[in-house]
Amino acid sequence: MTQRGTLGVAVIGTGRMGADHVRRLDQVISGARVAAVVDIDTERAERLADGIDGCTAYPDPAAAMAAADVDAVLIASPGPAHEAALLTAFAHDLPVLCEKPLTPDSASALRVLAAERQLGRRRVQVGFMRRYDAEYMKLKALLDSGQLGRPLMLHNRHRNASSPPGFTTANLVNDSxxxxxxxxxxxxxxxxxxxxxxxxxxxxxxxxxxxxPQLVLFETDGGAIVDVEIYL
Ligand SMILES: NC(=O)c1ccc[n+]([C@@H]2O[C@H](COP(=O)([O-])OP(=O)(O)OC[C@H]3O[C@@H](n4cnc5c(N)ncnc54)[C@H](O)[C@@H]3O)[C@@H](O)[C@H]2O)c1
Structure with a gap:
């Protein structure tokens, strides 16, 4: 059962991003707590759970989502594991924050959308966090104000300090x-x-x-041209 009106969150995947989400939920955010952590690396999950009051470590997402004190799910496992976790969350009608990508390819992403549509309500938000970044929000407000007129071209520079192990040429586009x-x-x-x-x-x-690196060009239905320099 939810404790003291706080949302019990199950964090699936406790690597780089998952561990940081656990820290934020545990120490920064009010109104939520980490009720469960899940990782195929069971030792990693158990170590994290040991440091958090009322948190249980599970070896698989389905067991965590079936727990009575889990009200919401945060998916931070690698992309190929997202579809199964999302479908399980839908089966329990749990709201999900899913790290990008929703899934690694369009066929599996469409299966997820079809399953969510069957529920009849939105249950998943993908963790595209730039929309919540103060400077991006300022830029959006400036564009929306119309002060600058109609945007013709948008330049993006995406830099990472290094590429994660196993990253592929396609991942530069579908992951970054x-x-x-x-x-x-x-x-x-x-x-x-x-x-x-x-x-x-x-x-x-x-x-x-x-x-x-790669240079990616988008054309839009409003006639804008967008370039992205992606360099990991
Ligand atoms: N928003 C961003 O800017 C950003 C940045 C980096 C990564 N990400 C995304 O976050 C997710 C995780 O990336 P990461 O860098 O933390 O990876 P990571 O490799 O550091 O961690 C992944 C963890 O998931 C575990 N895992 C693997 N398969 C699992 C499964 N089936 N069930 C449960 N746990 C499983 C692994 O053991 C590992 O602990 C990915 O979807 C990635 O694209 C987002």
Whole structure:
């Protein structure tokens, strides 16, 4: 049962992002608590749970979501594990904050959307956090005010200090540029109608076989051109 009116959250995946979400839910955010942590690395989950009052470690998402004190789910496992966790959350009618990407490819993402539609209400928000970043919000307000006129071109520069192990050439777009796909639609209020990906000769700092950097161009239904320099 929910304790003291606080939302009991199950955090699925306790790696880099998941552990940080656990810290925030536990120490920063009011009105929520970490009721459950789940990781296939059971030792990692147990270590985290040990430090949090009333938190239980589970080896699989289904067991956590069936627990009586879990009211909401935060998915921070790798993309390929998201679909199964999302469908289980829907089966329990639990609201979900899912780290991007929703799933790694469009076929599985459409299956998730169809399952959510069957529920008849929205149950998942994808963690595109740029929409909540103070400077992006300022830019959006400026564009919406009309003071600058109609945006013609939008330049994005996406930099990471390093690429995660196992990152592929496609991941630069479907895992990283996913943020700019979201930001483009949000900032401009337009849909992306065409995408071109250009790949220069990779930096010698990139792991063997990784096409890094890439230049991604979007065209929109409002006639804007958007470029994203993605360089991990
Ligand atoms: N919003 C952002 O800017 C941002 C940044 C980095 C990562 N992410 C996203 O966050 C998610 C996690 O990334 P990360 O960098 O923390 O990865 P990570 O590899 O550091 O952590 C993933 C954790 O999930 C666990 N795991 C793997 N399969 C699992 C399963 N089936 N069930 C439960 N746990 C499982 C792993 O053991 C590991 O502890 C990904 O979806 C990634 O795209 C978002």
């Amino acid at each position: 540029v996913a943020h700019e796909i979201d930001v483009t639609r949000w900032l401009l209020g337009q849909e992306i109608t065409a995408v071109t990906v250009l790949r220069p000769r990779p930096t010698e700092n990139a792991p063997e076989g990784l096409a890094d």
